[in-house]
């Protein structure tokens with residue numbers, strides 16, 4: 001039997017022949033892919049010819065073609081349609097793939113070839129894109145420790161493996177604390193909770209084996225409890241337990257882990273020759289330096305604090321009118337903010353949703369891409385991996401651009417959340433390879449499927465990532481599509497969300513699924529106005545977390561992170577009724593692995609950029625201004641990582657982003 005993963009795909013658009021692939025085909029295909037890749041890498045490293053860009057970097061770019069192809073299918077299925085066999089294989093594969101990547105970074109002859117090319121980088125024969133790819137390859141090797149040897153290399157390995165253990169422990173402790181705590185509720189304690197809150201409190205009670213309903217520390221339970229429960233003493237008790245996760249002085253206490261983690265990260269950065277861990281982490285990002293991050297965050301901090309302080313006054317007055325004296329406390333904020341929201345912006349989801357069917361919102365997302373970039377979408381009748389998944393051919397004029405797959409409904413075999421990935425990325429090296437891009441979401445299935453406004457926003461967000469992949473026009477896969485810096489990658493996705501807020505888009509597409517009637521004007525107005533509600537609070541709780549994260553990684557590691565956290569908040573003048581979105585002992589972004597350490601800022605960084613980028617269309621007087629759209633495509637969507645993001649953004653906008661459009665978008669500007 002031939003393995004369908006290893007033979008040419010003679011299908012429409014060379015899509016994977018899903019029906020012919022069985023789970024048993026993956027393990028041998030990965031083995032074959034790894035064997036091929038190892039042989040290719042050995043041949044490159046051992047090539048007796050002097051290093052050239054073609055015999056080194058081009059060759060490395062094409063060394064893992066089978067692995068890429070098999071991995072493209074497998075990892076998409078493992079996320080979107082998992083089975084026990086796929087999960088088991090994923091666990092089995094992880095150490096094999098990480099061993100292979102360590103082999104590459106520890107391959108000294110290979111690194112020396114890259115170093116030789118680097119010394120000759122002034123070679124006028126190199127294109128700008130090649131120089132950028134060479135720079136990134138070398139940076140990747142150095143950051144992985146390729147320049148270290150002997151004791152330093154051994155110590156780096158030891159530090160990395162200890163950090164991995166600490167990251168896992170941090171997550172497990174957090175889970176343990178979240179699992180352990182719950183609070184029994186009487187029927188009277190449910191007062192104020194809406195139907196869905198009552199239902200989930202009862203379900204949680206059953207799950208915990210309690211006599212009645214309970215509130216737990218899961219965000220989906222505790223946030224509604226804090227928003228709606230009228231019993232202030234219970235809100236306080238629940239809020240305090242939530243804030244103490246990871247800091248209860250029990251076996252699951254995370255404070256010592258945080259301190260050790262920060263010390264080891266500084267050591268890791270020092271071994272690699274960086275001044276601080278933040279300097280190491282930010283080097284490949286658009287921000288580049290801790291000072292640039294702080295500068296941007298602080299420009300937003302003061303207006304956000306002013307807005308939050310003004311809101312606190314309104315909420316406190318509401319509380320006093322309720323007969324409760326004294327200061328507004330953190331366990332009061334969500335409760336009074338929710339009351340105020342209902343008074344000022346109430347929107348009944350059940351009346352709204354019929355105007356936001358999935359079909360209507362798909363029509364909107366495709367129509368915007370057509371008006372901006374001239375793309376057309378034609379439904380494809382092809383075999384995919386699950387009957388819920390749909391595919392379109394994307395064309396511009398008579399040119400094939402991509403295949404786009406949408407897999408939108410929740411099911412047990414799909415991991416939670418929403419994401420964009422590719423079965424195949426765009427590149428020109430080794431033949432013009434057109435992308436196959438997937439958006440995966442977890443919307444409730446229905447007939448017809450109706451979205452909430454948040455769902456519709458998610459749909460547009462993921463489609464923005466998809467456009468970044470589909471419109472990519474580069475030579476090297478290494479820098480194709482969304483292969484860009486972390487603080488740049490959310491620009492196309494968050495930017496695309498803005499078109500959902502263009503009134504003309506909803507006026508045209510948000511039509512009642514049964515009657516075809518457009519959304520009533522008043523509903524549309526309320527919907528669009530709700531976006532800026534309570535943003536002072538949200539911005540303050542986010543920024544305080546981001547600034548603590550930055551301070552932790554900027555200089556010598558603090559002996560007592562909790563003391564440093566308190567100092568940063570005091571210096572900021574943190575409003576008393578707002579606390580960090582994630583305090584240190586449960587700041588999983590920062591301590592459950594490296595992903596967002598000194599990187600939590602990047603959400604805000606991207607938002608500053610997407611607001612500023614959309615303002616370019618507003619300044620042109622047309623949300624679909626063709627000249628601005630052409631610049632966006634050329635310098636951002638088509639460019640991938642082919643240049644430094646600062647250069648790309650500046651080419652698009654003529655300057656670096658400013659914070660004013662974000663402040664306006666979050667409704668923080670009027671209080672300046």
Ligand SMILES: [Zn+2]
Pocket residue numbers: 461465490493
């Ligand atoms: Zn995203």
